[in-house]
Amino acid sequence: xxxxxxxxxxxxxxxxxxxxxxxxxxxxxxxxxxxxxxxxxxxxxxxxxxxxxxxxxxxxxxxxxxxxxxxxxxxxxxxxxxxxxxxxxxxxxxxxxxxxxxxxxxxxxxxxxxxxxxxxxxxxxxxxxxxxxxxxxxxxxxxxxxxxxxxxxxxxxxxxxxxxxxxxxxxxxxxxxxxxxxxxxxxxxxxxxxxxxxxxxxxxxxxxxxxxxxxxxxxxxxxxxxxxxxxxxxxxxxxxx
Amino acid sequence: xxxxxxxxxxxxxxxxxxxxxxxxxxxxxxxxxxxxxxxxxxxxxxxxxxxxxxxxxxxxxxxxxxxxxxxxxxxxxxxxxxxxxxxxxxxxxxxxxxxxxxxxxxxxxxxxxxxxxxxxxxxxxxxxxxxxxxxxxxxxxxxxxxxxxxxxxxxxxxxxxxxxxxxxxxxxxxxxxxxxxxxxxxxxxxxxxxxxxxxxxxxxxxxxxxxxxxxxxxxxxxxxxxxxxxxxxxxxxxxxx
Numbered sequence: 247x248x249x250x251x252x253x254x255x256x257x258x259x260x261x262x263x264x265x266x267x268x269x270x271x272x273x274x275x276x277x278x279x280x281x282x283x284x285x286x287x288x289x290x291x292x293x294x295x296x297x298x299x300x301x302x303x304x305x306x307x308x309x310x311x312x313x314x315x316x317x318x319x320x321x322x323x324x325x326x327x328x329x330x331x332x333x334x335x336x337x338x339x340x341x342x343x344x345x346x347x348x349x350x351x352x353x354x355x356x357x358x359x360x361x362x363x364x365x366x367x368x369x370x371x372x373x374x375x376x377x378x379x380x381x382x383x384x385x386x387x388x389x390x391x392x393x394x395x396x397x398x399x400x401x402x403x404x405x406x407x408x409x410x411x412x413x414x415x416x417x418x419x420x421x422x423x424x425x426x427x428x429x430x431x432x433x434x435x436x437x438x439x440x441x442x443x444x445x446x447x448x449x450x451x452x453x454x455x456x457x458x459x460x461x462x463x464x465x466x467x468x469x470x471x472x473x474x475x476x477x478x479x480x481x482x483x484x485x486x487x
Numbered sequence: 488x489x490x491x492x493x494x495x496x497x498x499x500x501x502x503x504x505x506x507x508x509x510x511x512x513x514x515x516x517x518x519x520x521x522x523x524x525x526x527x528x529x530x531x532x533x534x535x536x537x538x539x540x541x542x543x544x545x546x547x548x549x550x551x552x553x554x555x556x557x558x559x560x561x562x563x564x565x566x567x568x569x570x571x572x573x574x575x576x577x578x579x580x581x582x583x584x585x586x587x588x589x590x591x592x593x594x595x596x597x598x599x600x601x602x603x604x605x606x607x608x609x610x611x612x613x614x615x616x617x618x619x620x621x622x623x624x625x626x627x628x629x630x631x632x633x634x635x636x637x638x639x640x641x642x643x644x645x646x647x648x649x650x651x652x653x654x655x656x657x658x659x660x661x662x663x664x665x666x667x668x669x670x671x672x673x674x675x676x677x678x679x680x681x682x683x684x685x686x687x688x689x690x691x692x693x694x695x696x697x698x699x700x701x702x703x704x705x706x707x708x709x710x711x712x713x714x715x716x717x718x719x720x721x722x723x724x725x726x727x728x
Contacts (some may be wrong), residue, residue, distance in 0.1 A: 266710065353594070357713050364705035364712055391709055427727070462723075464605035468632055469507065471605055471719075472598050478716040479723050482703075486668070 250283075250314045250329065253382050260380035261327045262390055263319040265293040268328035270390025272297065276304045278330040278393075283311040283318075288325040297326060318382060332380050335396035337369040339410055342437065344481060347373045347403060347453075348444040349473065355379065356387020357474040358442075363391040365485040371406050372399045403441075410439070415457025416484075417441040417449050418476055422461035426483055429460050434487050440480045445473045491524075491555045491570065494623050501621035502568045503631055504560040506534040509569035511631025513538070517545045519571040519634075524552040524559075529566040538567055559623060573621050576637035578610040580651055583678065585722060588614045588644060588694075589685040590714065596620065597628020598715040599683075604632040606726040612647050613640045644682075651680065656698025657725075658682040658690050659717055663702035667724055670701050675728050681721045686714045 253261055259280060262271045265288075272279055282301045288294040301308045315324045337343055344362050349355050355377055362370055372379055379397055400406045407415075414435045439457075443449030448470070453459065462479055464471055471479075494502055500521060503512045506529075513520050523542045529535040542549045556565045578584055585603050590596050596618050603611055613620055620638055641647045648656075655676045680698075684690030689711070694700065703720055705712055712720075 357716065360709055360713060361716050364709040366706055366708075387713075389710060394708055465607055467635055468601055468605040469630060472601060472628075472715070474713070474716065475598065475602050475719040478712075478719055482720050 250311070250318065252317050255378045258332055259329055260332050260385065261318045261329055261382045262385045263315070263324050263327045263382050264386055265297065265326045267385055267388070267390035268326045269293070269297055269300070270393050271328040271330050272300045272304060272306065274393040275330065275333070276306070278333060279304065279306045279328055280331060281329040282306055282308045283315055283327045283329065284308060285312050285315050285325045286310050291325070294326065334398055337371060337396050337398055337410065339412065340437065341369050342367055342484070343369045343371060343410065343413060343439040344477065345371045345373065345406060345439055345441045346376065347441060347449055349376050351445050351473070352377050352381050352383035353387045354445065354472070354474040356384040358477045359388040359395060360391040361474070361478045362481055363394055365481050367481055367485065368394070369396045372397070373403050373406065374399060374401050413437045413439040415439050415441055417453035417456055417459045418462065418480055419443070419449050419454060419459045420461060420470060421454070422459035423454070424458060424460060425463045426460055426480070427463065429458060430483055430487055434484065438484060440477070440484060442473060442477050442480070491552070491559065493558050496619045499573055500570055501573055501626065502559045502570055502623045503626045504556070504565050504568045504623050505627055506538065506567045508626055508629070508631035509567045510534070510538055510541070511634050512569040512571050513541045513545060513547065515634040516571065516574070517547070519574060520545065520547045520569055521572060522570040523547055523549045524556055524568045524570065525549060526553050526556050526566045527551050532566070535567065575639055578612060578637050578639055578651065580653065581678065582610050583608055583725070584610045584612060584651065584654060584680040585718065586612045586614065586647060586680055586682045587617065588682060588690055590617050592686050592714070593618050593622050593624035594628045595686065595713070595715040597625040599718045600625070600629040600636060601632040602715070602719045603722055604635055606722050608722055608726065609635070610637045613638070614644050614647065615640060615642050654678045654680040656680050656682055658694035658697055658700045659703065659721055660684070660690050660695060660700045661702060661711060662695070663700035664695070665699060666702050666704045667721070668704065670699060671724055671728055675725065679725060681718070681725060683714060683718050683721070
């Protein structure tokens with residue numbers, strides 16, 4: 247592999263910046279790991295020792311790369327990163343899904359991946375245009391949880407629907423025809439899909455005719471909830487059922 | 488007022504960057520508004536027209552300040568800001584509270600303010616050391632919701648307890664002795680306080696002896712939930728009761 251570039255969408259590899267995300271990559275997707283980068287300042291830390299040990303076991307090369315780490319992460323205090331091959335998995339059709347339609351904020355997407363895994367939703371789709379799920383800011387905000395998920399990016403929502411016609415859709419909309427508690431009081435099929443729209447514009451109006459639109463009962467004093475917050479409340483409640 | 492500095496904690500004024508946060512300041516705390524700053528690029532937009540009209544009604548000065556906006560927000564595309572006097576309110580002792588113990592991330596704090604208001608919790612305390620609640624990154628992430636809240640920063644948690652001895656404490660901890668659904672199945676007094684710890688280290692162990700510690704039932708596949716996500720789930724569930 248040549249010298250490491252700052253992250254670009256057209257590369258076939260990406261970076262998991264941070265001790266914890268790098269470790270998650272080695273633990274859960276060792277097949278994807280190409281290299282581990284360590285900062286000289288990490289020498290002697292427990293995290294660096296654990297990463298080095300696991301990398302040796304997996305025959306993954308470890309190198310000191312202070313400048314590459316700063317370039318990749320845009321931070322001076324990034325002590326480690328894993329370099330990994332990008333992946334794209336089909337979603338498991340038998341399981342519930344989260345679909346993010348045109349999300350534009352890396353932090354939100356990463357946080358939603360982390361929350362989804364934490365409540366046992368292992369399948370997440372993104373619909374273009376959207377952030378690049380391998381942007382290091384997504385990987386970092388996900389705390390490496392993406393290495394335990396199936397993630398697929400679709401060009402259109404119609405492609406998602408065509409792949410998973412048996413899923414009941416629950417689009418989250420400010421004017422959803424039922425509130426979340428009303429929806430949860432009824433029957434929820436085993437295969438459900440929670441759909442969340444863009445941070446600024448939400449879901450297109452056409453989604454009000456898909457499945458069962460849901461509104462989270464917040465008051466009128468705020469414009470809307472943050473996207474990652476709305477998704478967390480939806481995923482928590484649906485997985486509690 | 489002299490020329491505008493980049494934000495500093497020791498100033499007696501702060502900035503609400505962005506059209507929406509600036510508008511929220513004028514709408515809800517006109518008593519605090521000192522000036523409105525507009526970018527020349529905002530000329531002709533509906534947002535700028537509404538801000539200018541309201542400012543005129545309130546006798547708040549409006550000025551074009553492209554360079555000040557870039558300096559304040561650290562962004563090139565910040566089209567408006569309100570300059571406002573800092574405030575510090577006693578919490579309403581008759582109402583439920585959210586307490587953030589040593590939060591270190593501005594985005595998390597702002598998002599929690601927004602979520603709290605959205606579910607009707609109007610009183611939020613921060614415990615030092617913590618981010619400055621008037622940091623423009625907090626104000627922006629709050630989407631200006633802070634102008635509808637009572638917010639007080641305490642030096643210690645003991646000071647908070649001394650001010651509000653009638654509140655039942657619910658510290659959110661990874662090893663909380665009851666799960667959130669268990670806690671909600673029991674009686675919740677009218678005056679409750681949800682307490683959330685630092686992003687990295689959570690709450691000190693001593694909180695396990697305060698009130699009723701609560702754990703959110705996420706699985707073992709993630710280290711923890713993001714702070715703003717945990718707070719959102721807690722606030723949503725407690726306010727639904």
